[in-house]
Amino acid sequence: MGENIKKMGQIVDYLAPYPVFQLGPVTITSTVVNTWIVMGVLFVVLFLATRRLEQLPRGKQHVVELVVEFVWGIAEGLMGRIGRQFLYLTGTLFVFILSLNLAWFIPGLRPPTMDLSTTAAFAVTTIFLVQLIHIKKKGIASYISHFTFPNPLLAPLNLVEEFVRPVSLSLRLYGSIFGEKMVVTILFMLLPFFAPVPAMLLGALLSTIQAFVFTLLTTVYLYIHMHGH
Amino acid sequence: MIGEILAVGMTIAVVAIASAISQGWVGSRAMDAMARQPEAASTIQTSLLLSLAFIEALTLFTFVISVLLWTRI
Numbered sequence: 001m002g003e004n005i006k007k008m009g010q011i012v013d014y015l016a017p018y019p020v021f022q023l024g025p026v027t028i029t030s031t032v033v034n035t036w037i038v039m040g041v042l043f044v045v046l047f048l049a050t051r052r053l054e055q056l057p058r059g060k061q062h063v064v065e066l067v068v069e070f071v072w073g074i075a076e077g078l079m080g081r082i083g084r085q086f087l088y089l090t091g092t093l094f095v096f097i098l099s100l101n102l103a104w105f106i107p108g109l110r111p112p113t114m115d116l117s118t119t120a121a122f123a124v125t126t127i128f129l130v131q132l133i134h135i136k137k138k139g140i141a142s143y144i145s146h147f148t149f150p151n152p153l154l155a156p157l158n159l160v161e162e163f164v165r166p167v168s169l170s171l172r173l174y175g176s177i178f179g180e181k182m183v184v185t186i187l188f189m190l191l192p193f194f195a196p197v198p199a200m201l202l203g204a205l206l207s208t209i210q211a212f213v214f215t216l217l218t219t220v221y222l223y224i225h226m227h228g229h
Numbered sequence: 230m231i232g233e234i235l236a237v238g239m240t241i242a243v244v245a246i247a248s249a250i251s252q253g254w255v256g257s258r259a260m261d262a263m264a265r266q267p268e269a270a271s272t273i274q275t276s277l278l279l280s281l282a283f284i285e286a287l288t289l290f291t292f293v294i295s296v297l298l299w300t301r302i
Binding site: 179209 | 272275278279285286288289290292293296299300
């Protein structure tokens with residue numbers, strides 16, 4: 001019985017990223033190559049979809065406007081008119097994370113968000129950017145007083161909360177996508193062709209929800225920083 | 230050997246029970262609210278998804294720990 005457990009333990013090795021080639025001192029892993037492929041496909045698709053923008057949308061411009069209105073609805077629901085300036089950040093996050101999560105529709109690819117490096121990069125960059133936005137828009141004095149908001153004694157707690165946000169953002173995205181991939185792989189080992197299909201449907205739904213939640217949380221953190229607690 | 234397998238399994242099982250109970254509670258309250266006031270359904274739906282993702286995240290942290298334990302057996 002022990003060897004069966006050990007054989008299934010090799011699934012983690014199977015799903016782990018592997019190095020592909022070296023560029024000087026930097027090792028390029030399979031995750032990075034997958035990200036490049038998804039970026040290339042996304043560039044081509046979006047370039048073709050926004051070729052001739054017209055005032056009255058026709059055809060594929062509808063889809064693009066649907067996405068923009070969706071992200072704009074999230075920002076406007078929380079922040080009103082001033083949410084418009086953050087549309088670039090949140091819109092990019094939503095579209096990019098959604099396409100990375102659904103990258104397994106291209107045969108042979110695995111979603112790069114299955115690697116903790118990708119999600120940690122997203123989370124750390126986003127939270128760092130939120131701090132910079134706060135300092136730029138409202139000044140350093142407002143930034144420091146933001147952490148001593150109810151009482152200066154609570155400043156360490158506010159700092160810890162600020163540092164926990166990237167951890168929870170990255171682990172949430174990583175855990176859901178990695179868990180879904182592992183369930184699909186195990187089901188595929190047990191009963192190929194039929195058992196993974198419901199798990200993959202659930203995985204597609206869950207990937208979309210996780211991208212949406214990442215964007216929503218970024219908007220909420222921006223709102224907290226711009227408007228005080 | 231049995232103890233190690235039991236540890237990996239119980240980690241997920243206990244956390245999943247708590248997560249399922251709390252998500253069911255949140256979902257039922259949200260449905261009550263949406264039924265009482267259908268014009269606020271979109272706002273409630275957004276808040277509902279946000280709450281569910283927060284609770285789900287706790288389960289996923291434990292899942293990551295469990296996978297780390299699993300590869301150490």
